[in-house]
Amino acid sequence: MNLEMIPLLLLIVPLAGAALVPLLNLFFSKAVPLFSVFVGLVTAVIGFFLPGQIGAKAVSIVWLPGVLKTGFQLDTLSVVPALIATWIGFLVLIYSLGYMKREENLSRYYSLTLLFIASMIGMSLADNFLALFFFWEVMGVCSYALIGFFYKDPKAASAGVKAFLTTRIGDIGLLAAILTIYVLTGTFSISAGLASGARIALPLLNFIAFGFILGAVGKSAQMPLHVWLPDAMEAPTTISALIHAATMVNAGVYLLARVSPLLALVPSWLTVIQWIGALTALLGSLLASFHNDLKRILAYSTISQLGYMFLAVGVGGVFASQFHLFSHAIFKGLLFLCAGAVIHELGTKDIREMGGLWKFMPVTGTTFLIGALALMGLPVLNGFFSKDMILEEAMVAGSWGPLIVAALAALLTAYYSLRTTAVVFWGKRRTVVHVHEAPAVMTVPLALLALGSLVSWVLVGPLTASWTKTGLEAPHITWFELLKETFSSTAFIITACVIVLGFLIFYYRKNLGWLKEKVPAFFKAVSVGLGFDICYSWLSRLIYSTSSILSNFWEEKVMEGINRATGKTSVALSISSREMQTGDLHWNLLYVVIALIIILGLILW
Amino acid sequence: MNLWPFVFALFALGIFCLLTRRNLVKILIGLELLSKGATLALIWSGILRNSLAYTQSLAVIVIAIEVMVVAIFLALVYAFHEKSSSLDTDDMRRLKG
Numbered sequence: 001m002n003l004e005m006i007p008l009l010l011l012i013v014p015l016a017g018a019a020l021v022p023l024l025n026l027f028f029s030k031a032v033p034l035f036s037v038f039v040g041l042v043t044a045v046i047g048f049f050l051p052g053q054i055g056a057k058a059v060s061i062v063w064l065p066g067v068l069k070t071g072f073q074l075d076t077l078s079v080v081p082a083l084i085a086t087w088i089g090f091l092v093l094i095y096s097l098g099y100m101k102r103e104e105n106l107s108r109y110y111s112l113t114l115l116f117i118a119s120m121i122g123m124s125l126a127d128n129f130l131a132l133f134f135f136w137e138v139m140g141v142c143s144y145a146l147i148g149f150f151y152k153d154p155k156a157a158s159a160g161v162k163a164f165l166t167t168r169i170g171d172i173g174l175l176a177a178i179l180t181i182y183v184l185t186g187t188f189s190i191s192a193g194l195a196s197g198a199r200i201a202l203p204l205l206n207f208i209a210f211g212f213i214l215g216a217v218g219k220s221a222q223m224p225l226h227v228w229l230p231d232a233m234e235a236p237t238t239i240s241a242l243i244h245a246a247t248m249v250n251a252g253v254y255l256l257a258r259v260s261p262l263l264a265l266v267p268s269w270l271t272v273i274q275w276i277g278a279l280t281a282l283l284g285s286l287l288a289s290f291h292n293d294l295k296r297i298l299a300y301s302t303i304s305q306l307g308y309m310f311l312a313v314g315v316g317g318v319f320a321s322q323f324h325l326f327s328h329a330i331f332k333g334l335l336f337l338c339a340g341a342v343i344h345e346l347g348t349k350d351i352r353e354m355g356g357l358w359k360f361m362p363v364t365g366t367t368f369l370i371g372a373l374a375l376m377g378l379p380v381l382n383g384f385f386s387k388d389m390i391l392e393e394a395m396v397a398g399s400w401g402p403l404i405v406a407a408l409a410a411l412l413t414a415y416y417s418l419r420t421t422a423v424v425f426w427g428k429r430r431t432v433v434h435v436h437e438a439p440a441v442m443t444v445p446l447a448l449l450a451l452g453s454l455v456s457w458v459l460v461g462p463l464t465a466s467w468t469k470t471g472l473e474a475p476h477i478t479w480f481e482l483l484k485e486t487f488s489s490t491a492f493i494i495t496a497c498v499i500v501l502g503f504l505i506f507y508y509r510k511n512l513g514w515l516k517e518k519v520p521a522f523f524k525a526v527s528v529g530l531g532f533d534i535c536y537s538w539l540s541r542l543i544y545s546t547s548s549i550l551s552n553f554w555e556e557k558v559m560e561g562i563n564r565a566t567g568k569t570s571v572a573l574s575i576s577s578r579e580m581q582t583g584d585l586h587w588n589l590l591y592v593v594i595a596l597i598i599i600l601g602l603i604l605w
Numbered sequence: 606m607n608l609w610p611f612v613f614a615l616f617a618l619g620i621f622c623l624l625t626r627r628n629l630v631k632i633l634i635g636l637e638l639l640s641k642g643a644t645l646a647l648i649w650s651g652i653l654r655n656s657l658a659y660t661q662s663l664a665v666i667v668i669a670i671e672v673m674v675v676a677i678f679l680a681l682v683y684a685f686h687e688k689s690s691s692l693d694t695d696d697m698r699r700l701k702g
Contacts (some may be wrong), residue, residue: 585697
């Protein structure tokens with residue numbers, strides 16, 4: 001087989017699968033889930049050949065000569081998100097066999113999931129801004145349709161619309177940035193556009209950077225556009241794991257990492273990214289600490305971890321951001337799938353109704369604990385290394401403000417990870433529902449992802465080895481050097497301190513009850529998500545009412561006025577001219593004679 | 606010899622008749638006076654321009670068409686009289702647009 005075709009195959013196989021699933025559903029609907037898993041398996045196997053293609057010149061297709069030529073950009077930066085989508089997508093498809101068994105309309109579910117995997121691969125491998133934007137939008141559509149998969153539930157339907165509209169704000173920024181680059185450099189190609197970035201005038205460069213940041217903030221659910229992600233938890237949990245934890249929300253971070261050579265030219269925007277990231281990390285972990293809905297806790301935690309990645313891009317640690325993206329995709333996918341198993345058994349998302357599940361679901365419990373420990377950054381799990389790397393990058397860059405905020409967020413992360421695990425799996429049982437361990441199709445992906453959370457950081461060697469081909473800088477380090485460096489770095493002290501502090505808060509959380517009585521306003525604010533949703537609904541209502549008043553004025557006063565004036569004028573004209581039509585023969589004859597005289601006059605003079 | 610005064614006299618009489626008479630038959634006569642004036646003008650212009658054969662043939666055609674016009678006009682007058690048993694133009698109010 002021609003190895004150059006690998007990226008194209010990787011894109012086409014899930015796309016073809018997505019197209020074939022509805023067809024198969026017509027003839028043999030029972031086979032749809034297994035067929036989708038098969039497509040996922042083929043994609044995953046093809047994915048194994050992809051790292052070998054890094055740096056290779058892949059096939060490119062000319063769509064419009066001179067304007068649009070799109071192909072594949074194969075470097076470590078683009079291959080990692082594509083492979084995350086491929087492999088975690090495959091595990092999620094297997095898991096869906098068990099999780100979605102009892103649902104209806106499975107062909108829609110599987111078709112959209114495969115389409116999503118294809119578009120994520122296309123988005124990350126595209127070497128062309130327009131192709132990137134196209135797949136970016138396809139991802140948004142899949143996300144919208146899958147959030148509203150249970151469309152009979154009005155909450156799910158409106159959550160889909162909310163996610164779609166909120167990310168649309170970011171997409172406008174992204175499109176504006178892409179078009180500005182095209183106008184200024186005459187090319188949609190990513191590498192050419194980035195290379196000629198230094199020649200762009202500073203004000204325009206600021207605008208472009210703003211557009212890219214806006215796009216990334218929308219897609220990656222950063223403050224202040226984070227509001228769609230918690231609501232997106234109405235989706236099936238598998239979708240939350242795949243789209244809203246492991247892949248799509250990383251697209252924004254990937255985009256910023258991709259355009260980081262451009263961003264490096266406008267340092268003030270880098271500071272903005274740092275602060276967005278750090279504040280989002282704090283906000284996410286704060287809200288996650290006080291929520292009672294299991295999936296929403298994980299959603300806020302995703303928001304918070306994405307904030308870390310933004311911080312990493314902002315302080316110039318592009319590799320750190322991608323490394324954390326990689327770790328986070330694994331452990332957050334794992335956490336969501338565990339949550340899915342629990343919700344599947346109990347039929348509720350409220351953690352107050354859970355508890356004591358460890359005895360009944362040992363595999364789920366163990367893997368959830370591993371995921372939670374990776375999330376809080378306990379040493380030798382993958383989350384520890386990547387988060388530590390980010391804090392160290394922030395320290396090296398000397399941006400102490402965001403660093404302190406991020407450390408505070410890490411403290412809260414440690415607290416809510418332990419709290420969630422404890423409330424769900426330890427303690428006494430709070431319901432009488434009969435629960436038992438999830439079936440093997442669900443536990444095997446859990447076990448694989450848990451293994452990944454434990455050892456994925458070992459891959460730092462191959463990841464950094466090919467990193468220079470992305471055109472960005474990072475020293476090549478093996479896993480052993482990473483281990484040595486991490487434990488001897490100053491950032492390790494911060495990490496260790498916040499973990500210990502978080503554990504202490506968790507341990508003495510019962511003694512903190514006085515807080516609730518002293519500052520009830522704080523708890524009230526936290527319970528409504530610090531009021532972002534209220535502000536937005538207020539704002540949108542304001543916009544709606546203003547625009548309806550304006551449009552009413554325009555419709556009824558201006559446009560209707562023109563209509564009425566036209567009508568009245570023509571009626572008045574017809575009434576006045578009707579006088580001429582007397583119906584009297586003599587008058588008619590007189591007109592004839594007058595006309596005759598006029599014609600005669602015209603002829604003679 | 607100059608026939609233009611006769612032509613204008615016939616024309617003016619015709620118009621006067623059309624505008625002042627109320628009887629439909631009289632209006633027909635006024636119309637005929639007009640067309641006779643026109644025919645006479647044709648003939649006289651042919652004599653002046655020395656192309657009498659041409660204008661004479663035109664005049665014959667005009668007279669022939671005149672017959673048809675009169676026939677149709679009389680038919681309309683007859684139909685109107687059948688319907689309203691009057692020949693007064695003031696009764697023809699339905700010509701109003």
